[in-house]
Amino acid sequence: MTSKGSVHRAVDPGSPPALTRPEAAELAALREAAERDLPVDTSEIAPLDDAFWRAARRNPFFRPVKQQVTVRLDADVLAWLRAAGPGYQTRLNEVLRDAMLRDGGSQGR
Secondary structure, three states: OOOOOOOOOOOOOOOOOOOOHHHHHHHHHHHHOOHHHOOOOOOOOOOOOHHHHHHOOOOOOOOOOOOOOOOOOOHHHHHHHHHOOOOHHHHHHHHHHHHHHHOOOOOOO
């Protein structure tokens, strides 16, 4: 339902409407300004010291890409993983990720 007096326009992203003179001038000025010339206020940003990074945690919404593989494990290792109940593959992935991070690797991320 449309309101009386409303204006509806369809815009084709392939051919946007022409810029006004002030818009074109503003874009040209921004293009010419080097990043060093733009005012940047970082006074409210806390320093990211070692304590910050030690307390940092992976984004809970991050989901790494999984890849299906076949792995041959010793029976006792598999029994240990399965002994804690469902989710043994997730536990195996956590054990391997911890080892990878201790080794200083992060190639899979």
